[in-house]
Amino acid sequence: MKQAVSLVLSSGGARGIAHIGVIEELERQGFEIKSIAGSSMGALVGGMYASGNLEVFKSWICKIDKKAMINLADFTLSKNGLVKGNKIINELKKITPDINIEDLPISYKAIATDIESRNEIVFEKNSLFDAIRSSISIPGFFTPNQLNDMVLIDGAVSNPLLVNRVKRCKDDLLIVVDVSGPISIKKSSSKNDDSSKLKKSTNTQFNYYSLLTQSSSIMIQQMSALMLNNYQPDILISIPMNSYGSFEFYKSEEILKIGEMVSRIEVKKFKNRFALI
Numbered sequence: 001m002k003q004a005v006s007l008v009l010s011s012g013g014a015r016g017i018a019h020i021g022v023i024e025e026l027e028r029q030g031f032e033i034k035s036i037a038g039s040s041m042g043a044l045v046g047g048m049y050a051s052g053n054l055e056v057f058k059s060w061i062c063k064i065d066k067k068a069m070i071n072l073a074d075f076t077l078s079k080n081g082l083v084k085g086n087k088i089i090n091e092l093k094k095i096t097p098d099i100n101i102e103d104l105p106i107s108y109k110a111i112a113t114d115i116e117s118r119n120e121i122v123f124e125k126n127s128l129f130d131a132i133r134s135s136i137s138i139p140g141f142f143t144p145n146q147l148n149d150m151v152l153i154d155g156a157v158s159n160p161l162l163v164n165r166v167k168r169c170k171d172d173l174l175i176v177v178d179v180s181g182p183i184s185i186k187k188s189s190s191k192n193d194d195s196s197k198l199k200k201s202t203n204t205q206f207n208y209y210s211l212l213t214q215s216s217s218i219m220i221q222q223m224s225a226l227m228l229n230n231y232q233p234d235i236l237i238s239i240p241m242n243s244y245g246s247f248e249f250y251k252s253e254e255i256l257k258i259g260e261m262v263s264r265i266e267v268k269k270f271k272n273r274f275a276l277i
Contacts, residue, residue: 002032004172008163008233009042011156011220012179013138013246014255016041018239020058021259022177023049029267031173035107037166039155042177043110043135044092047128050108053096060095062252069249081143089133098129107167110135111155115144120158122165161224163231173234177259180220181238217241235270237263 005026009019019042026033038046048057064072074087101108102125110123112134123131134145134152145152159165163176221241228236239262244255 002030004034004169005031006035006166006168006172006174007033007037007046008161008166008174008176009036009038009046010176010178010180010224011040011042011154011160012239012241013041014248014251015179015239015241015244015246016045017061017249017252017255018179018259018262019045019177020054020061021256021261022237022263023054025260025263025267026175029264031175033106034169034172035109035167037109037111037162038135039111039160039162040135040138041179042162043123043155044132046108047110047132048092048096050104050106051096051099051128052105056095057092058256060091061249062256064252065250069247076143078143081137081139081141083142085133085137085142085145089129092132093129096128098127101125101128101131104128109162109165109167111159111162111165112137112145112152113155113158114150115153116149116151118158120155121150121152156220159223159227160220161227163227163233174231175235175237176228176233177237177239177263178224178228179239179259180217180224180241182221183240183242235266237266 009016023033033049036046036050038044045054048054072087072091074084075082076084101123108124110131112121112123112131114121121134123134130145130147134147135155136142137145137153139153139157160180161176161178163174166174168174239258243258244251248255
């Protein structure tokens with residue numbers, strides 16, 4: 001009998017492609033994902049998995065280069081954001097038709113933030129794509145998703161790591177994937193050390209954009225740390241925030257492999273700890 005898993009997938013932009021590698025590695029290791037909860041990019045990847053279309057999504061995202069990224073951006077003159085987001089959602093609907101969340105084969109939750117009420121909005125029923133479009137609405141980049149009487153922006157603004165929202169089942173393992181983990185600054189002494197692949201220079205040249213993104217990054221890391229302190233997972237798969245930029249989707253294959261590698265390491269540690277191998 002396979003070990004049941006409740007899986008939490010964090011926000012993180014392009015780094016969230018690592019979620020795909022994590023999911024594939026967990027399945028290879030014999031785990032069964034019973035429920036998923038995701039914020040922002042975690043909501044997108046989680047939705048593709050919960051709908052049974054992760055493999056098709058993986059093939060699509062790994063073909064995206066810089067030119068394709070520009071073509072997917074339906075720019076607007078709106079004061080609420082640079083990109084409408086309709087093109088991306090329409091492409092995703094070619095991968096999987098819209099479906100009500102309650103009809104998905106596994107439990108799925110996503111989160112967005114209502115800028116009007118300042119509340120986190122949890123999606124656990126109705127349109128999957130309303131949930132995804134709302135959750136990925138990065139402030140200043142995507143225009144907010146107006147749904148009913150709400151003006152919805154990125155889920156990471158209120159909760160980047162839904163450890164408190166994922167549906168748990170009996171005898172499950174809680175596995176959390178945080179792709180906006182603490183920044184790695186140590187130099188690896190071994191050329192064969194896989195962890196060296198996660199290291200990047202921290203010599204940042206600050207400007208308006210970098211100051212904005214760095215500030216939001218600090219906020220996300222602090223919120224995530226508090227959540228992990230209150231809801232400690234059985235396995236934490238952490239990828240440093242400085243490993244890849246939020247918009248480096250053209251590096252999807254590379255990012256995906258990092259997710260596989262780190263999850264393999266952490267699962268091995270877990271199994272060794274409990275003498276399961």
